[in-house]
Amino acid sequence: MNYYLFTIEYDGTDFCGWAKQKGQSTIQGEIESALSRVARNSTFRVVGASKTDSGVHANDQKAWVELDFKPNLPGFLKALNNALPLGINIKNAKEIEQSYRVRNCIQKTYHYNLNFGDDDVFKNRYWFKPKYHIDLDKLTDCLELFVGYHDFKNFSGLKGEEFNIIESKRIVDEIKIVTIGELVKIVFKAKGFIRYQIRMMMGAALAYATGKTDLNTVKDVLNCKREKLPFMAEAKGLTLYNIQY
Incomplete structure (x- = not known):
């Protein structure tokens, strides 16, 4: 068998996430x-x-891709990309050892993008445009709560038996806000995130920044003293930006 590491970019708008699902169009599928x-x-x-x-x-x-043949990589990638739907592109591939652990990375970086400017058809699929005023200082204060080691079970999509299988205690290395004119990029860095974690953290921060909740409530939810908050940021603002090995 032959083993390869694919680097892939995609516009997730028209797909039901990465993981293969019966009857759904997904990136893996x-x-x-x-x-x-x-x-x-x-x-x-x-x-x-x-x-x-x-x-x-x-x-x-x-x-991580396992093949039972050794392809000519440039031609093989060209053929694969021609066969893929619009919105998915395999940027490159390199040969690796079978033992390569693609999920055992050093750090993942995600960006959550906010557009406070005019509507732009070239940003609408990738930037969340709020319809209400957001206090960036309050947004920053709330996001800072999530940096470090916490039990993020109240900021995850984990259910039932998943709590016995998936570790909800995680370390968020960094959350940084970068402002470029009327565009705001929130950078999240950690070894790994749980399902919905970033969107739920962003949802809580946006709720606090718009007066829908208070900081003590967010703290209590993070410290597992209260139930989950009913806020989740829209998916379209989130991009997996980089994986570091």
């Missing part, structure tokens, strides 16, 4: 479908580094 058409009668496996949610984008998704 479309890549596997393209592989089955380009490499007929071959066997393969695809393992993604990050299971991005429905509607979330990626600039630097990684995938």
Whole structure:
């Protein structure tokens, strides 16, 4: 068998997330479908580094790919990209050892994008445009609560038995706000995030910044003294920007 690391970018708007689902168009599913058409009668496996949610984008998704043949990589990637739908592109591929652990990264970086300027059709799919005033100082104060080691079970989509399988205690290395004119980019860095974690943290911060909740309530929810908040930021503002190994 032969093993490769794919670097993939995608516009997640038209897809139901990364992970393959029966009856749904997903990034993994479309890549596997393209592989089955380009490499007929071959066997393969695809393992993604990050299971991005429905509607979330990626600039630097990684995938471990097992093939039962050794392709000519430039021609193979060209054929795969021609077989993929608009919105998914395999940027490059390199040969790796079977033992390469694609999910065991040093750090993942996500960006959440806010547009406080005019409507722009070239940003509408990737930038969340609030319809209300947001106090950036309050947004910053709330986001700072999430930096460091916490139990993020109240800021996750974990349910039932998942709490026994998936560790909800995580370290968020950094949350930074970068302002470029009327565009605001919130940078999240950690070794890994739980399902919906960034969107729920952003949802709480946006709620506080618009007066829908108070900081003590957010603190209590983070410290597991209260139930989850009913806020989640829209998926389209979130992009998996980089994975560092």
